[in-house]
Amino acid sequence: MNKSSRVGIMGGTFDPVHYGHLVTAEGARFEYGLDQVLFLPSGKPPHKTNKQVSEAEHRYMMTVLATLTNPHFEVSRLDIDREGVSYTIDSLRILREKFGAQTELFFITGADAIFEITDWKDSEEYLTIAHFIAAARPGFCLEELPQTTQNWVGEHGDRFHVLRVPAMAISSTEIRERVRKGTSIRYLVPEQVEHYIRRHGLYL
Numbered sequence: 001m002n003k004s005s006r007v008g009i010m011g012g013t014f015d016p017v018h019y020g021h022l023v024t025a026e027g028a029r030f031e032y033g034l035d036q037v038l039f040l041p042s043g044k045p046p047h048k049t050n051k052q053v054s055e056a057e058h059r060y061m062m063t064v065l066a067t068l069t070n071p072h073f074e075v076s077r078l079d080i081d082r083e084g085v086s087y088t089i090d091s092l093r094i095l096r097e098k099f100g101a102q103t104e105l106f107f108i109t110g111a112d113a114i115f116e117i118t119d120w121k122d123s124e125e126y127l128t129i130a131h132f133i134a135a136a137r138p139g140f141c142l143e144e145l146p147q148t149t150q151n152w153v154g155e156h157g158d159r160f161h162v163l164r165v166p167a168m169a170i171s172s173t174e175i176r177e178r179v180r181k182g183t184s185i186r187y188l189v190p191e192q193v194e195h196y197i198r199r200h201g202l203y204l
Contacts, residue, residue: 005035005036005099005102005103005104006032006033006034006035006103006104006106007034007035007036007037007038007095007099007103007104007105007106008025008028008029008032008034008036008037008038008106008107008108008133009037009038009040009091009092009095009105009106009107009108009130010024010025010028010037010038010039010040010108010109011040011042011088011091011107011108011109012039012040012041012042012109012110013041013042013045013053013059013172014039014041014042014059014062014063014172015053015054015059015172015176016054016059016062016172016175016176016189016193016197016202016203017039017059017062017063017066017067017172017189017190017193018170018171018172018175018188018189018193019167019170019187019188019189019190020165020167020168020169020170020171021039021066022066022067022070022190023165023166023167024108024110024135024163024165024167024168025037025039025073025108026070026072027135027163027165028106028108028133028135028163029072031163032106032131032133032161034072034106035072036072036073036074037072037073037074037108038074038075038076038095039063039067039073039074039075039076040076040078040079040091041056041059041060041063041075041076041079041080042056042079042086043056043079043080043081043082043086044056044084044085044086045085045086046085046086046087046121054202054203056080057080058196058200058202060075060077060080061196062193062196062197063075065190065192065193065196066189066190066192066193068192078091078094078095079091087120087121087122088107088120088121088126089120089121089122089123089125089126089129090121092105092107092126092129092130093129096129096130104130104131105129105130105131106130106131106132106133106161107126107130107131107132107133108133108135108163109132109133109134109135110134110135110136110168111134111135111136111137111140111162111168113134114132114134114145114149115145115146115149117149117152118146118148118149118152123152124152127152127155127156127159127160128156130159131159131160131161132159132160132161133161133162133163134160134161134162134163135163135165135168136162136163136164136165136168137164137165137166137168137169138164138166139164140162140164142162170188174188175188175189175203176203179197179202179203179204180203180204185197
């Protein structure tokens with residue numbers, strides 16, 4: 001990577017990946033001049049240890065299929081191949097070392113996750129490693145966040161950004177429920193992902 005590199009890191013369970021994720025990643029890439037967006041499917045999500053999550057390989061393959069046509073998108077196996085619970089801070093530390101200090105990192109996640117950021121492992125370290133891009137519905141404002149989170153943002157406000165994304169109305173939870181009910185998910189996920197879900201009988 002050259003000295004002016006900016007790399008986005010799109011973390012998530014991606015169960016399944018959908019157009020909301022893709023629109024968010026492309027919006028962040030354009031808005032913040034990112035050279036690359038690295039999708040990082042979680043291996044064992046710490047916030048979903050008591051919930052049923054699809055096998056990591058399925059989630060990885062769906063993300064690969066969804067991002068194939070965008071030359072600026074890449075999918076990493078970092079969390080999937082690493083043993084233990086997938087804590088975001090551990091991934092960021094590894095990626096910081098991999099890309100070097102001259103590369104600016106931008107961690108992209110949904111604004112809903114930011115509500116719980118102060119409960120994340122070593123949350124005080126996040127903004128020292130990477131910028132944070134919170135993808136939110138239009139109309140979202142920081143005043144909606146809990147006071148502890150607002151304080152967290154206030155400490156490094158120049159490294160916290162809100163990206164308003166209309167497609168944030170799409171959710172993986174809704175897609176899984178639609179599959180269970182036999183309702184169409186066309187135009188909510190890329191066609192290749194829809195075919196993968198059907199072929200492997202996911203979410204039934």
